[in-house]
Amino acid sequence: MANLAKSIRGMNDTLPTDTPEWRAVEGHILSVLQCYGYHEIRLPILEQTSVFHRSIGEQTDIVQKEMYSFEDRNGDSLTLRPEGTASCVRAVLQNSLLQNVPQRLWYLGPMFRHERPQRGRLRQFHQVGIEVFGAGSPQSDAELIMLTRRLWDSLSITNLRLEVNSLGNEESRANYRTALVNYFSPFKKLLDEPSLARLNSNPLRILDSKNPDLQELISEAPSLSDYLDDDSKNHFIAFTKILSANNIKYTINPRLVRGLDYYNKTVFEWVTEELGAQSAICAGGRYDSLVGTMGGKASHATGCAMGLERIIELRKVQQITLSPQSPDIYVMATDDNYELLAIQTAEYLRSHIPALKTILHVSSGKLKARMKKADRTGARIAILIGADEAVAKKVTVKPLQTNKQQIMCSEHELKEILNEMLVTNG
Ligand code: ATP
Numbered sequence: 001m002a003n004l005a006k007s008i009r010g011m012n013d014t015l016p017t018d019t020p021e022w023r024a025v026e027g028h029i030l031s032v033l034q035c036y037g038y039h040e041i042r043l044p045i046l047e048q049t050s051v052f053h054r055s056i057g058e059q060t061d062i063v064q065k066e067m068y069s070f071e072d073r074n075g076d077s078l079t080l081r082p083e084g085t086a087s088c089v090r091a092v093l094q095n096s097l098l099q100n101v102p103q104r105l106w107y108l109g110p111m112f113r114h115e116r117p118q119r120g121r122l123r124q125f126h127q128v129g130i131e132v133f134g135a136g137s138p139q140s141d142a143e144l145i146m147l148t149r150r151l152w153d154s155l156s157i158t159n160l161r162l163e164v165n166s167l168g169n170e171e172s173r174a175n176y177r178t179a180l181v182n183y184f185s186p187f188k189k190l191l192d193e194p195s196l197a198r199l200n201s202n203p204l205r206i207l208d209s210k211n212p213d214l215q216e217l218i219s220e221a222p223s224l225s226d227y228l229d230d231d232s233k234n235h236f237i238a239f240t241k242i243l244s245a246n247n248i249k250y251t252i253n254p255r256l257v258r259g260l261d262y263y264n265k266t267v268f269e270w271v272t273e274e275l276g277a278q279s280a281i282c283a284g285g286r287y288d289s290l291v292g293t294m295g296g297k298a299s300h301a302t303g304c305a306m307g308l309e310r311i312i313e314l315r316k317v318q319q320i321t322l323s324p325q326s327p328d329i330y331v332m333a334t335d336d337n338y339e340l341l342a343i344q345t346a347e348y349l350r351s352h353i354p355a356l357k358t359i360l361h362v363s364s365g366k367l368k369a370r371m372k373k374a375d376r377t378g379a380r381i382a383i384l385i386g387a388d389e390a391v392a393k394k395v396t397v398k399p400l401q402t403n404k405q406q407i408m409c410s411e412h413e414l415k416e417i418l419n420e421m422l423v424t425n426g
């Protein structure tokens, strides 16, 4: 056992006991996205490293310490995508998708960040990302909120809190930056290393620090809302009005600045109190300058991403997880001589009643051992084929886990008999 290969820390297998829950969650997400008219885009997992450096920002945790970057055999620097927005912008530009806007897009897939693995924080995790290009209005920000709110309902998730903020335009952020540098500079001795590094490069990110020792200092810092330009202020007011008109409760969190550099105006997070420190389930905001930064003709953009592991963990905590379903039917020959007939019966069922899950017994053994296997699968009905059945050209239908009588019938009677047994059997 000592030499068995192990997966990389923070990169987990999703086992058959868990995949039904993943499928169910993905299914809910897909139907809500379709209901709002969003289109799927599939993006590569590897990109040129420069795609992320240009977009996410040099002073972010992601670029500074979390990216899986390496040189390929040609000496090109490549990176396993840490998030999807940068790739999505790269793709819409490369494929000229912005000729027809608004473009409402979504994607789902693994993301990679070299973080300290813990509950709700992995090195390979999965995001659903939603991006809207070519719409600058508060309505398009609000649409993301209404869509995600509907998603939580569809997933039966409760008790999420919506936090919102506005980051303003470039000029208001520049003024605010100066105010923050002036505020933090006298406290250099109190700042930790990452915050010190950000003091001149990107002081807004100090507000995003999770270091508990800094929280008091941060709480006294100037508030961005005092530096907002009029356009952003009006945008934010219109945005929150739409939320209120749709019965969506929100908290304005003036410290919400988000971990990536490309945001402006609206930013938001859906947070839970039920997952410890990893509280953000979904996060996003407007990023009107990114398309231009990445070489395209300026285009409005807004979007968000949600972490599937955290959603699934939360459903576990709230006890709404789906378990794998047992098969309905277990088909077996009573001994090896009737194997071919059993295979034909199982295939008959799959052709004629595909809604039922049919398992075929595939090993030898005495009848008792075969029945034990059938019981262990949790199947509700066994179908047996032996000497008597072969002669009569019939099969025996035997309810499992109850004392009900077994019935012998011909193949074409199976549909009716099975349906009735499965319904009355509960
Ligand atoms: P956090 O503050 O928790 O590190 P973040 O701001 O880095 O989150 P985003 O880049 O906004 O996260 O990603 C959007 C969502 O993806 C998060 O709200 C979270 O649900 C999920 N997510 C981010 N990083 C991880 C991770 N390492 N493991 C699992 N889920 C993650």
Ligand code: MG
Binding pocket: 061, 259
């Ligand atoms: Mg992070």
